[in-house]
Amino acid sequence: MALQSSGSISLNDIATEFGGSTPHSINEYYRNGSFVTANNTNVPTSGSIDFNDFYGAVKSVVVTLSNAETNVSVSSKFGGNFSTNIPKILIIPSGAEIGATGGTGNRAITVPSGMSGTLDIQNSGTISGAGGPGGTSSQANGSMGGSAIFIASNGVTVTNSGTIRGGGGGGGAGHDGSPGANGYQDPNNTLFCNGGSGGGHGDGGNGQGYGSSATNGANGSPGSPATASGNYGSQNPALCAVFGAGSPGSGGSPGAAGGTFGNAGGNASSGNGSGGAAGRYVQLSSGINYTLSNSGTVSGTAP
8 A cells, every 4th residue: 555645654564565574764765775675756766865765655566477487467466466556577587488378369468447547568578379279171271379468458558678479370271173174075874984972171380389389381282083874884994094093182281380489370271261460568458558668579460
């Protein structure tokens, strides 16, 4: 709870807010020292210091994430402080990677709606989105990679000196092969010289995501050979060779490779499925703004 904005402030009031061991001294409470956090800009960092400098002062709540945490909800990490009007700091230390698992609908870090106060996400490590699935027969285009951070409350600053990267997009699927042309067809339905069926397409590769590498697209399957049927048993193929055999089906085309972190998936050749876009390094809910202070690396689609 913040200190009062007027009236008398005691040394004990300051110690209750910011901590410290007895006996207390006002000189313990310079800003950016052991107790008073940087958000309290009225408190000096050195020199003359007075009780009145602490009007409205409040200690930030700091949460530090551990390596390999996934699908982090900021509201869960801060508990009741999430909806309290106090400054909050979320730290991802150097060497830690926070990731999204379980599909592109999940994000490595989510700031849901309902936050009060401010939040500074201080990243010195790596924040990684999930990879997008490759295209298939039901959805030829690869899917967009997952977002690294999703923000649904105003008042958020992302201070990045590490890496924030959206998941790679899925590769596009290939086309099915074409059936071969039919050959001779006897009008009396006694001989059929049939073309072969086309081969199946290759699925697109998956995009790179937290804990998973990008994969190559699958090869298409070969087409089937021409067939002969009718009333002449083992002589059907020989008769088709004389009167006009069908042609074999063509092979299915391969799928394209999935994209690496921050990159779109590949497009399948010959106008087949398109690659999915890279995931967003930060995704914003409608009407939400945020501030990015970046001295590190961000890769992927912008908010």
